[in-house]
Amino acid sequence: MEKQPETLLTGRSSESANSNPVIECRNLWKIYGDRGAEAMEAIKKENIGKEEVLERFGGGVGVVDASFSVGEGEIFCIMGLSGSGKSTLVRHVNRLIDPTAGTVFIEGNDITAMNRAELRRTRAEKIGMVFQNMALLPHKSVRQNVAFSLELRGVDRKERNRIAERALEIVKLEKWGASYPDELSGGMQQRVGLARALAADPHILLMDEPFSALDPLIRRQLQDQFLELSVKMKKTTLFITHDLDEAIRIGHRIAIMKDGVLVQIGTPEDIVTKPADKYVADFVAGISRLHLVYAHTVMWSIGYFQKKYPEADLNGCPESSADEDLDSLIDVMVSTGAKFIRIMESGNCVGVVTQGALLRGIQGKEPDEE
Ligand code: ADP
Ligand code: MG
Numbered sequence: 001m002e003k004q005p006e007t008l009l010t011g012r013s014s015e016s017a018n019s020n021p022v023i024e025c026r027n028l029w030k031i032y033g034d035r036g037a038e039a040m041e042a043i044k045k046e047n048i049g050k051e052e053v054l055e056r057f058g059g060g061v062g063v064v065d066a067s068f069s070v071g072e073g074e075i076f077c078i079m080g081l082s083g084s085g086k087s088t089l090v091r092h093v094n095r096l097i098d099p100t101a102g103t104v105f106i107e108g109n110d111i112t113a114m115n116r117a118e119l120r121r122t123r124a125e126k127i128g129m130v131f132q133n134m135a136l137l138p139h140k141s142v143r144q145n146v147a148f149s150l151e152l153r154g155v156d157r158k159e160r161n162r163i164a165e166r167a168l169e170i171v172k173l174e175k176w177g178a179s180y181p182d183e184l185s186g187g188m189q190q191r192v193g194l195a196r197a198l199a200a201d202p203h204i205l206l207m208d209e210p211f212s213a214l215d216p217l218i219r220r221q222l223q224d225q226f227l228e229l230s231v232k233m234k235k236t237t238l239f240i241t242h243d244l245d246e247a248i249r250i251g252h253r254i255a256i257m258k259d260g261v262l263v264q265i266g267t268p269e270d271i272v273t274k275p276a277d278k279y280v281a282d283f284v285a286g287i288s289r290l291h292l293v294y295a296h297t298v299m300w301s302i303g304y305f306q307k308k309y310p311e312a313d314l315n316g317c318p319e320s321s322a323d324e325d326l327d328s329l330i331d332v333m334v335s336t337g338a339k340f341i342r343i344m345e346s347g348n349c350v351g352v353v354t355q356g357a358l359l360r361g362i363q364g365k366e367p368d369e370e
Pocket of ligand 1: 032033060061062080081082083084085086087088089
């Protein structure tokens with residue numbers, strides 16, 4: 001097969017209906033190296049690819065025309081293979097790096113236009129960051145580590161210890177405040193890192209693969225804990241991961257990143273049922289749909305059903321709603337022994353899930369595939 005010419009101008013930007021986004025990136029580009037601006041010109045004029053940018057301008061392409069926004073209380077995941085530009089993208093949000101082009105708004109304020117003092121204040125008051133392998137201060141106790149940002153802010157000892165204890169409770173490490181980091185396992189240290197970010201009480205959490213280095217079991221526990229506390233504390237979170245399972249477990253919406261481009265932004269159900277291209281399709285191929293796909297996706301409309309089964313009598317068939325997932329539809333079908341489930345909306349039957357459609361839905365095929 002002939003190799004397609006590589007191009008960078010394929011970025012697709014999808015927007016949600018966030019009216020007041022907490023984080024907003026608009027047409028963000030990052031080309032590493034001194035000649036980023038020149039490289040961008042060439043990309044726009046000549047539509048050259050990544051390899052050619054590196055060859056001619058000596059700079060790697062990190063992020064390509066990324067636009068997205070994250071709403072209040074939302075967990076927005078960015079998922080992609082290693083090297084796809086996830087860390088580059090998230091570092092723009094607290095301006096650890098400056099974009100080659102584009103803007104980032106934090107609660108409506110352009111962070112790329114802030115002076116040093118404004119930037120320092122925004123970072124300290126609004127944004128917490130958690131990385132993979134959080135470096136804790138080895139000579140400070142766990143409690144002192146968690147309270148450190150408050151100490152820097154001049155909060156008095158009693159108050160900062162109270163806040164630190166509270167943050168340690170949230171991550172279920174309240175018994176470990178007096179210990180030192182090297183007495184804790186890797187997973188516990190990550191939780192201390194999270195507690196440290198929480199102690200500063202930021203509106204926004206940036207989490208760059210915070211659980212990626214941990215064992216699967218601990219990872220799952222931390223994911224659950226994080227979900228629980230993010231609901232409780234109403235944080236707005238940008239969560240980076242290379243693991244689609246994790247993105248699906250955690251994210252309200254997911255952006256899939258490839259070679260610096262956000263190739264698809266959507267809910268977990270969107271991503272799994274309508275992958276935008278082969279890259280996304282390959283990612284989602286092995287994902288279980290049981291808790292991701294809902295009746296509205298697999299049901300037949302009532303008209304189509306009646307055409308196909310003019311003889312069928314729906315009286316006595318069990319009822320369900322359009323937002324029940326495949327897993328609970330299976331329960332209904334198995335426990336009643338029925339072949340059809342009526343999908344009801346405001347007392348009316350809007351569609352029918354047949355046995356065949358349900359099984360096809362689990363496979364990821366069309367409901368009426370023979
Ligand atoms: P990810 O976090 O998805 O693994 P990164 O954002 O770290 O990806 O990297 C994206 C691309 O940018 C890679 O090709 C990487 O080599 C390049 N890159 C990252 N940091 C730098 C840097 N400081 N200087 C030059 N190129 C970089
Ligand atoms: Mg990274």
